[in-house]
Amino acid sequence: xxxxxxxxxxxxxxxxxxxxxxxxxxxxxxxxxxxxxxxxxxxxxxxxxxxxxxxxxxxxxxxxxxxxxxxxxxxxxxxxxxxxxxxxxxxxxxxxxxxxxxxxxxxxxxxxxxxxxxxxxxxxxxxxxxxxxxxxxxxxxxxxxxxxxxxxxxxxxxxxxx
Amino acid sequence: xxxxxxxxxxxxxxxxxxxxxxxxxxxxxxxxxxxxxxxxxxxxxxxxxxxxxxxxxxxxxxxxxxxxxxxxxxxxxxxxxxxxxxxxxxxxxxxxxxxxxxxxxxxxxxxxxxxxxxxxxxxxxxxxxxxxxxxxxxxxxxxxxxxxxxxxxxxxxxxxxx
Numbered sequence: 208x209x210x211x212x213x214x215x216x217x218x219x220x221x222x223x224x225x226x227x228x229x230x231x232x233x234x235x236x237x238x239x240x241x242x243x244x245x246x247x248x249x250x251x252x253x254x255x256x257x258x259x260x261x262x263x264x265x266x267x268x269x270x271x272x273x274x275x276x277x278x279x280x281x282x283x284x285x286x287x288x289x290x291x292x293x294x295x296x297x298x299x300x301x302x303x304x305x306x307x308x309x310x311x312x313x314x315x316x317x318x319x320x321x322x323x324x325x326x327x328x329x330x331x332x333x334x335x336x337x338x339x340x341x342x343x344x345x346x347x348x349x350x351x352x353x354x355x356x357x358x359x360x361x362x363x364x365x366x367x368x369x
Numbered sequence: 370x371x372x373x374x375x376x377x378x379x380x381x382x383x384x385x386x387x388x389x390x391x392x393x394x395x396x397x398x399x400x401x402x403x404x405x406x407x408x409x410x411x412x413x414x415x416x417x418x419x420x421x422x423x424x425x426x427x428x429x430x431x432x433x434x435x436x437x438x439x440x441x442x443x444x445x446x447x448x449x450x451x452x453x454x455x456x457x458x459x460x461x462x463x464x465x466x467x468x469x470x471x472x473x474x475x476x477x478x479x480x481x482x483x484x485x486x487x488x489x490x491x492x493x494x495x496x497x498x499x500x501x502x503x504x505x506x507x508x509x510x511x512x513x514x515x516x517x518x519x520x521x522x523x524x525x526x527x528x529x530x531x
Contacts, residue, residue, distance in 0.1 A: 209451060209514055210397045210398065210399045210451050211399065211451050211453055211514060211516055214397075214399070214415040214416060214417070214453065215527060217415055217416025217417075218414055218415060218416065218525075218526065218527045219526070220416065221413055221414055221415075221416060221525055222524055222525040222526040225524060225525025225526075227408070227521075227522050227523045227524065227525060228408070228458075228459060228522040228523040229407075229408050229522070231406075231408075231459055231461060232407075233407040234407070235372045235375075235376075236372065237372045237373065237376070238405070243400070243423040243424055243425045243439055243443065244393075244423070245391075245394075245395040245396070245419070245420050245421055245422050245423055245424070246389070246390070246391050246393075246419050246420050247419075248412045248417075248419050249424075250410045250412060250413070251383055251412070251419070252380055252383055253376040253379055253380060253383075254376060254379025254380065254382065254383060255376070255379075255410075257407070257408050257409075257410050257413070258407050258408050259407055260407050261405040261406070261407055262405055262407070262411075262426050263405045263426050263427055263428075264424050264425050264426040265425055265426075265427070265435055265436070265438070265439045266425075266438060266439040266442040266443065271435045271438075272434075272435070272484050273427055273433045273434065273435035273436070273484075274427070274435070275484075276427070276428060276433075276482070276484055276485075276486060276487065277405055277427045277428040279474070279482070279486075280428040280461065280462075280470075280486065281405065281428065283470075283473070283474070284461055284464070284465065284470075285461055289371060289372050289373050291373055291376065296390075297390060297393055299393060299442065299446055299447055300442075302446070303446065308442075308445075308446075311445070312441070312445070312508055315510075316507045316508070317507075318507045318508070320438070320441070320508055322434050322435075322437075322438055323438075324438060324442065325438065345478045345479075345480045346474055346478070346480070346482055348477075352371055352373060354373055359389075360389050360390040360391070361389045361390040362384055362387060362389065363380075363383055363384040363387025363389060364380065364381070364384040364387075365377060365380045
């Protein structure tokens with residue numbers, strides 16, 4: 208049995224006690240942008256219930272064009288007003304460089320990605336960079352509550368980046 | 370008190386009983402790509418525990434360049450092998466068009482996004498499109514378990530797209 212099949216069996220159990228449907232717009236009017244890291248259970252970390260917040264995630268929790276797209280849709284069409292950014296300690300993005308990663312792909316398959324891998328050497332600096340990209344975008348209308356945090360994978364605690 | 374402050378208070382309670390740190394690579398070697406929709410609690414829906422799977426999310430759960438980036442990092446650097454795609458019923462992406470959304474931004478702020486909004490008129494077709502984008506990418510090495518689903522926000526059930 209594949210892992211996917213195992214998780215589908217979990218889903219059948221989840222559906223047995225599921226109560227739905229909830230409304231489409233997030234009840235708490237907040238959007239979270241977090242790293243894809245397996246150790247960050249965003250609903251657990253923030254004490255969120257189903258239906259309360261948009262959750263956007265990618266490698267690093269960085270803000271690229273696709274996060275601007277998602278945040279623009281979140282705020283303009285679905286009414287969110289606050290943004291929470293979450294990076295975390297022991298992040299894989301600290302362990303390589305864009306140049307090295309892209310060179311390894313070139314050597315492996317003969318094609319070099321035209322995109323940035325978005326590796327970063329410093330967590331706090333990259334949280335600030337992600338905040339700056341949001342503040343700099345003309346497509347995100349509400350920017351008065353954009354706050355960035357580093358999740359500590361040892362303690363479970365969010366520490367704010369000033 | 371802002372919603373962000375309220376969620377930080379939740380986090381303090383979460384950290385009280387947190388057990389960490391877990392290893393960096395996802396224990397179940399799986400990556401999930403899901404819509405940012407507030408009603409999809411991915412860990413709940415799939416019965417995942419902390420540390421088991423990468424979770425990538427955006428507006429629609431579509432595969433754009435940033436999801437290819439995240440999946441390439443997930444597979445090449447952190448050893449995941451299976452991919453689960455999750456769209457869902459009652460999705461906001463069914464309610465607008467790229468042209469209309471981008472025109473409304475142009476009229477509002479005088480700048481038209483250079484990116485696609487990735488709205489779609491049919492859920493199953495867009496799941497298949499996301500699978501096709503992964504299968505078509507030279508940067509994702511393991512493609513023999515890429516499966517797509519529609520999450521039913523009324524029942525909590527994942528229905529596979531053939």
